[in-house]
Amino acid sequence: MIPSVLPTYSRAPLSFVKGEGAWLIEADGTRYLDLGAGIAVNVLGHAHPALVKALTDQAQALWHTSNLYQIPQQQALADKLVDATFADTVFFTNSGTEACELAVKMARKYWYDKGQKDRVDIITFSGSFHGRSAAGIAAAGSEKMVKGFGPLLGGFVHVDWADHEALTAAITDHTAAILIEPVQGEGGIRPLPDQCLKGLRDLCDEHGILLILDEVQCGMGRTGKLFAHEWSGITPDIMMVAKGIGGGFPLGAVLATEDAASGMTAGTHGSTYGGNPLGCAVGCAVMDIVSDRAFLAEVNRKAGLLRQKLEGLIASHPDVFESVRGTGMMLGIKCKAPNTEIVAAGYKNHVITVPAADNVIRLLPPLNLSDDDIAEAATRLDAAAASLS
Numbered sequence: 001m002i003p004s005v006l007p008t009y010s011r012a013p014l015s016f017v018k019g020e021g022a023w024l025i026e027a028d029g030t031r032y033l034d035l036g037a038g039i040a041v042n043v044l045g046h047a048h049p050a051l052v053k054a055l056t057d058q059a060q061a062l063w064h065t066s067n068l069y070q071i072p073q074q075q076a077l078a079d080k081l082v083d084a085t086f087a088d089t090v091f092f093t094n095s096g097t098e099a100c101e102l103a104v105k106m107a108r109k110y111w112y113d114k115g116q117k118d119r120v121d122i123i124t125f126s127g128s129f130h131g132r133s134a135a136g137i138a139a140a141g142s143e144k145m146v147k148g149f150g151p152l153l154g155g156f157v158h159v160d161w162a163d164h165e166a167l168t169a170a171i172t173d174h175t176a177a178i179l180i181e182p183v184q185g186e187g188g189i190r191p192l193p194d195q196c197l198k199g200l201r202d203l204c205d206e207h208g209i210l211l212i213l214d215e216v217q218c219g220m221g222r223t224g225k226l227f228a229h230e231w232s233g234i235t236p237d238i239m240m241v242a243k244g245i246g247g248g249f250p251l252g253a254v255l256a257t258e259d260a261a262s263g264m265t266a267g268t269h270g271s272t273y274g275g276n277p278l279g280c281a282v283g284c285a286v287m288d289i290v291s292d293r294a295f296l297a298e299v300n301r302k303a304g305l306l307r308q309k310l311e312g313l314i315a316s317h318p319d320v321f322e323s324v325r326g327t328g329m330m331l332g333i334k335c336k337a338p339n340t341e342i343v344a345a346g347y348k349n350h351v352i353t354v355p356a357a358d359n360v361i362r363l364l365p366p367l368n369l370s371d372d373d374i375a376e377a378a379t380r381l382d383a384a385a386a387s388l389s
């Protein structure tokens with residue numbers, strides 16, 4: 001008999017009733033160190049007082065109106081994002097994949113309005129992940145995601161990750177945009193070197209095409225800058241954000257320059273819930289903390305500490321682990337033992353990590369975890385690895 005919850009997930013036998021900072025707690029009181037943060041969502045950990053206050057204050061005042069009316073919390077969050085980034089304008093969604101939908105529509109509309117109606121192709125990369133909507137799966141294009149789902153949304157051109165020649169060859173006068181994650185998440189924590197991101201920007205400028213960055217996973221302080229592309233000094237034309245921006249409340253956004261967004265006039269796009277007062281009240285509280293320089297400096301310091309611990313761990317367990325990769329608090333350990341077994345051994349030692357492609361385990365902890373939490377992470381991962389050797 002089919003379960004009452006559609007069985008599209010293979011879930012771990014863990015169930016939590018409470019969260020405190022970087023810790024998740026089961027009904028019997030067992031505490032797990034959460035190095036997954038709900039897949040890079042809980043950027044400030046669980047039950048952060050400022051977020052709890054923002055949400056409960058807003059819940060007592062007003063939950064939902066509609067985008068038919070002014071929404072001050074949405075305006076405030078858009079202003080914060082515009083102040084802190086390359087963007088001139090923001091549209092709010094509820095998720096990352098909805099942000100992908102709009103990014104694709106925006107890029108196509110841009111060219112349509114410029115009279116270049118055939119410029120509809122979006123170039124994407126192997127190993128990428130852009131969510132599970134029709135545009136998201138067509139963009140990523142992996143067999144695992146698209147098989148059996150009928151005709152795919154057209155207009156996506158897939159190129160191998162980091163194959164500059166193939167990319168250059170793929171650009172035609174039908175190309176509207178290039179869409180890429182500055183650090184691949186699901187694909188196994190693969191950072192695009194800064195030089196390559198710069199090269200991509202140059203290539204886009206040379207051909208006059210749009211650069212869309214998917215910072216759904218790597219954005220919101222995850223790499224130690226507010227957004228990952230800031231490390232390379234370039235800016236995109238359009239950027240997708242979600243996951244961390246709501247700190248656990250479902251929220252996403254598309255950020256764009258005035259030029260890239262020029263086709264998106266009244267009536268061209270919309271959302272019932274996107275930018276709702278609850279989500280945006282929390283989003284404002286997240287932004288106030290995460291965009292702070294001193295906070296980001298601490299993220300970088302702690303990320304260095306965590307990485308150092310992981311290097312030590314690899315040296316002690318060469319039969320289980322191979323190498324560390326990634327950047328900031330977006331770290332991957334390439335494994336020798338099967339990654340799912342290591343994740344399961346972590347559960348037994350009450351530490352949570354997340355598997356990714358390429359036999360990698362991901363560490364995407366709350367950005368504000370403590371130095372003690374980092375020491376505890378090393379101890380527990382060490383015990384997990386020892387149980388496998």
Ligand SMILES: *Cc1c(COP(=O)(O)O)cnc(C)c1O
Nearest residue numbers: 095096097129130131185216217
């Ligand atoms: C998670 C993710 C998405 C999809 O976000 P949802 O909120 O699950 O729709 C898109 N892009 C990247 C890079 C992601 O990590």
